[in-house]
Amino acid sequence: MALDVVIMAAGKGTRMKSSRPKVLHALAGRALLQHVLAAVAGLAARRTVVVTGHGAEQVEAAVQAPGLSFVRQSPQLGTGHAVQQAVPQLGDDGSTLILNGDVPLLEPATAEALVQACGGQRLALLTLQVPDATGYGRIVRGGVSGSEVLGIVEHKDATLEQRLIREINAGVMAAPTALLKRWLSLLKNDNAQGEYYLTDIVALAVADGVPVVAVQPGSEIEVLGVNSPAQLADLERRYQRRQAERLMEAGVRLADPARFDLRGTLECGMDVEIDVNCVFEGRVALGDGVRIGANCVVKNAVISAGAVIHPFTHIDGEQLGVKVGEGALIGPFARLRPGADLGAEVHIGNFVEVKNSTLAKGAKANHLAYLGDATVGERVNYGAGSITANYDGANKHRTVIEADVHVGSNCVLVAPVTLGAGATIGGGSTIAKDAPAGQLTVARAKQVSLSGWQRPKKAR
Numbered sequence: 001m002a003l004d005v006v007i008m009a010a011g012k013g014t015r016m017k018s019s020r021p022k023v024l025h026a027l028a029g030r031a032l033l034q035h036v037l038a039a040v041a042g043l044a045a046r047r048t049v050v051v052t053g054h055g056a057e058q059v060e061a062a063v064q065a066p067g068l069s070f071v072r073q074s075p076q077l078g079t080g081h082a083v084q085q086a087v088p089q090l091g092d093d094g095s096t097l098i099l100n101g102d103v104p105l106l107e108p109a110t111a112e113a114l115v116q117a118c119g120g121q122r123l124a125l126l127t128l129q130v131p132d133a134t135g136y137g138r139i140v141r142g143g144v145s146g147s148e149v150l151g152i153v154e155h156k157d158a159t160l161e162q163r164l165i166r167e168i169n170a171g172v173m174a175a176p177t178a179l180l181k182r183w184l185s186l187l188k189n190d191n192a193q194g195e196y197y198l199t200d201i202v203a204l205a206v207a208d209g210v211p212v213v214a215v216q217p218g219s220e221i222e223v224l225g226v227n228s229p230a231q232l233a234d235l236e237r238r239y240q241r242r243q244a245e246r247l248m249e250a251g252v253r254l255a256d257p258a259r260f261d262l263r264g265t266l267e268c269g270m271d272v273e274i275d276v277n278c279v280f281e282g283r284v285a286l287g288d289g290v291r292i293g294a295n296c297v298v299k300n301a302v303i304s305a306g307a308v309i310h311p312f313t314h315i316d317g318e319q320l321g322v323k324v325g326e327g328a329l330i331g332p333f334a335r336l337r338p339g340a341d342l343g344a345e346v347h348i349g350n351f352v353e354v355k356n357s358t359l360a361k362g363a364k365a366n367h368l369a370y371l372g373d374a375t376v377g378e379r380v381n382y383g384a385g386s387i388t389a390n391y392d393g394a395n396k397h398r399t400v401i402e403a404d405v406h407v408g409s410n411c412v413l414v415a416p417v418t419l420g421a422g423a424t425i426g427g428g429s430t431i432a433k434d435a436p437a438g439q440l441t442v443a444r445a446k447q448v449s450l451s452g453w454q455r456p457k458k459a460r
C-alpha cells in the first residue's frame with residue numbers, strides 16, 4: 001500500500017532561545033531532523049515531505065536528499081496547519097505517516113509498526129506512559145470499555161485532572177490519507193494557543209467511527225521531544241548512555257560510560273580501552289587492544305591494533321582520514337590532521353603536528369615538531385622543534401626524508417627537498433637543498449668564540 005511521510009519542521013522552537021531553527025540543533029553530532037529522516041529512510045515511502053517555515057532556507061539546505069520535498073508553512077499556525085500545507089503533495093490512496101521533526105530517536109521498527117497498525121483503515125498513534133508528562137499532549141481514554149482512545153488534550157488546554165494522565169502523545173501518527181485530508185479540513189483553533197492542532201484529528205476520527213489504535217515504542221527515549229536546551233542535553237546523555245552500553249556489551253572497556261561521546265560510528269576490536277572524556281566523531285575504527293587516554297578527540301580515523309593514544313590527543317581526519325599503524329604511540333598532546341598515515345610502531349610525541357604525511361615503520365617525532373606534506377622513511381628520528389616549511393605562500397611542496405635519517409633539533413626543511421637515506425642533519429640547520437645519503441649536513445653559521453670580548457657593564 002502506498003505510503004507518504006510528512007515531517008513537521010516549521011516551528012520556531014521558541015523555548016530553545018536560539019537563532020538556529022530547532023530541528024537543526026545537533027544530537028550526537030547530527031541535526032534532529034536528520035535523525036527523523038534516518039528513522040523513516042527504510043520505509044520505502046512514495047514521498048517524504050518536510051514542512052518548513054521558521055528558518056526554511058537553512059533547514060532545506062541542511063537536509064537536501066533525493067526523494068525529499070519541502071513545503072513551506074507561513075505563518076506557522078500549529079501542527080494541524082503544518083500538515084494542511086502538505087496535503088496537495090499527498091495522494092488520496094494509501095496512508096500518511098506524520099512525524100515531529102523535534103522527536104529524533106524514533107526507531108525504524110516503531111515507525112513501521114505504526115504504519116502496520118494504520119493499515120490504510122485506522123488512525124494509529126504512538127503513545128507512552130511517562131513519569132513526567134509535563135508539556136505533552138495527554139491521551140484521553142474512556143468510552144464503553146473505559147480504555148478506548150477518545151482524543152488528545154494538549155497540556156495547556158488540559159484540566160488539572162487531565163494533567164494527571166501520564167500517557168502522552170509522542171507526536172507520531174499514521175492515518176488513511178483520504179480521511180486525514182477530511183479531518184484536517186475540519187480543524188478549528190479555539191484552544192489555549194489559538195493554533196490548529198493536529199492532535200484534534202483523533203476526536204474527529206472517533207466521531208467518524210474510525211478505529212483509533214495506540215502503539216507503544218520499545219523504549220521511552222523514542223518519544224522524547226526536544227523543546228529546550230535542557231531537554232536536548234538530557235536526550236543527548238540518554239542517547240550516549242545507550243551507545244556506551246552497546247559498546248560495553250560488545251566488550252569495549254569504557255572507564256566511565258557517563259563520560260563518553262560518540263557522534264558518528266565507532267567500530268572496535270577486542271580489548272579496546274577508552275578512558276574518560278573522549279569524543280569520537282565521523283567514522284572511527286579501533287583495532288584490537290587499542291587504548292585511548294583521557295580527553296582525546298578522534299574523528300574520521302583508523303587506529304590499528306595495539307596502538308596507544310595518550311591523553312589530550314586531537315585526531316581529525318576530515319575527508320582524507322587519518323591512519324595510525326599497529327603498536328604506534330601517539331601523544332600526549334599530539335595533533336594528527338587529514339592525510340596523516342602512520343606506519344607500525346611510529347612514535348608521535350607531545351606538541352607534534354602531522355598533516356598529509358606518511359611515516360614508515362618505526363619513525364619517531366617525539367617533541368614539538370611539524371611534519372606537513374612529508375614522506376618519512378623507516379626508523380627516521382625527527383628532532384625536537386624541527387619543521388617542514390612546506391608552503392611557499394602560494395603552493396605546497398613535499399619533503400622526502402629517506403630511511404634512517406636523523407634530523408637534529410630545531411631544523412627547518414624547506415620543501416621541495418630530499419634527505420637521502422641515512423643522512424644526519426645537524427641541529428639548527430635550515431636545509432633548502434637536497435642532503436646526500438649517509439653524510440652529515442649542517443647549514444648554520446659556524447660557531448666562533450672571541451677570547452678578548454668583554455660583557456657590557458652598566459653605566460654608573
Ligand code: UD1
Binds near residue numbers: 012073100154227
Ligand atoms: C506536540 C503535540 C503534543 C505532543 C508533542 C510530542 C500538537 C498540537 N501537540 O506538542 O500532543 O505530545 O508534540 O513531542 O501537535 N510545527 C510546525 N508548524 C507549526 C507548529 C509546529 O511545523 O505551526 C512543528 C515543530 O517544528 C515541531 C513539531 O511541529 O517539529 C511539534 O511542534 P511543537 O510546537 O514542538 O509541539 P509540542 O508543543 O511539543
Ligand code: CA
Binds near residue numbers: 102226227
Ligand atoms: Ca515539541
